[in-house]
Amino acid sequence: MIGWARTGLVLLCVVVASLVGIPLQILALRTGIPHPGTIPRLFHAMVRRLLGISVRVSGRPSGDRPLLLVANHVSWTDIVILSSLAPMSFVAKSDMATWPVFGLFAKLQRSVFVERERARTSHKQANELGERLAEGTVMVLFAEGTTSDGNIVLPFKSTLFGAAQAALASETGRRLDIRTVHIQPVTIAYTRLQGMPMGRFHRMHAAWIGDSDLVPHLGALIREGGMDVEVHFDEPIPFTARSKRKDVALEIEAIVRARMAGVLRNPR
Numbered sequence: 001m002i003g004w005a006r007t008g009l010v011l012l013c014v015v016v017a018s019l020v021g022i023p024l025q026i027l028a029l030r031t032g033i034p035h036p037g038t039i040p041r042l043f044h045a046m047v048r049r050l051l052g053i054s055v056r057v058s059g060r061p062s063g064d065r066p067l068l069l070v071a072n073h074v075s076w077t078d079i080v081i082l083s084s085l086a087p088m089s090f091v092a093k094s095d096m097a098t099w100p101v102f103g104l105f106a107k108l109q110r111s112v113f114v115e116r117e118r119a120r121t122s123h124k125q126a127n128e129l130g131e132r133l134a135e136g137t138v139m140v141l142f143a144e145g146t147t148s149d150g151n152i153v154l155p156f157k158s159t160l161f162g163a164a165q166a167a168l169a170s171e172t173g174r175r176l177d178i179r180t181v182h183i184q185p186v187t188i189a190y191t192r193l194q195g196m197p198m199g200r201f202h203r204m205h206a207a208w209i210g211d212s213d214l215v216p217h218l219g220a221l222i223r224e225g226g227m228d229v230e231v232h233f234d235e236p237i238p239f240t241a242r243s244k245r246k247d248v249a250l251e252i253e254a255i256v257r258a259r260m261a262g263v264l265r266n267p268r
Helices: 002-031 038-050 077-083 094-098 102-108 119-134 159-169 171-175 199-205 214-224 245-265
Strands: 053-058 067-071 089-093 112-114 139-142 181-193 227-233 237-239
Touching (some): 002 038, 002 214, 038 053, 053 077, 067 159, 094 112, 119 171, 139 159, 159 171, 159 181, 159 237, 159 245, 181 245, 199 214, 227 245, 237 245
Parallel strands (some): 053 227, 089 112, 089 139
Antiparallel strands (some): 181 227
C-alpha cells in the first residue's frame, strides 16, 4: 500500500513539474533565456531525488571544449543522473524520437538521434554531432550502443567516435580553429540498494536491458527507491586530426572497464 502511494505521489510531482517545465524549456530553446541546459538539469535533479537515488561523484566534467562524455550504460536512470549534475545533451537511438513523453523530453534536451546500423546515416549524424560539439555543447555518448546488466562493461562501438573527427572538420570547427576534441571517460556504477551492497543479482534491479518493458521497471524503481550510485569522471583523452577513433574507443573502454571493476569490488 505504501509503495503504491509513493508511486502515485512521485508521478503526480513529475506531471506537475513537466507541465510547468515544458513551456519554459520551449521558450529557452527559442530565446536562450534561461540557458537551455538549466531547466533539464533542475528537472532531472528533482526526478533523481523523487526516485531516491543518492549519487556520489568523483571528479567532474572537464571545463575544456569541445567535450564529449563517453559513458557505460545500465538504465534510463543514467540520463537522469548525469543530467542532474550539469547541462548536457545526449546521443540517442533514432527510434527514441517517436517514444511518447520520453521522446519529447529528449528533443527538448536537444538530443542527437542516430541510426547506428546504417553506416551512411551514422556518418551524416556524426557530422551533426560534430557541429554541436564544435559549438561548445557537452554531448554524452553511451558507447556500448545498448544497456548492460550493470555488472560488466560491454565493448564500445567506435562508429560515433567519428563525431570527434567531424567536429575538427566541421565548418564551425574550422572557423574557430579547433584542433583538439576532449573525450572524457565516465563510469556509472550502481552499488547499493536500501543501504545494502547490491551484488550481481540485485544489481539487475537497476538495469533496464534491451527491449524490457519500461513501465514495470519504472514502477519497481519508484516503489523500492533507495539506490546508491557512483559516477566517476576520469581525465579527458585528447583527440586530434592524427588520432584514430578505434584506438581511442579501445582506450576509453579500458579506462571505464577498469574503473567499473574497482568500484564494484570496493564501493564507497
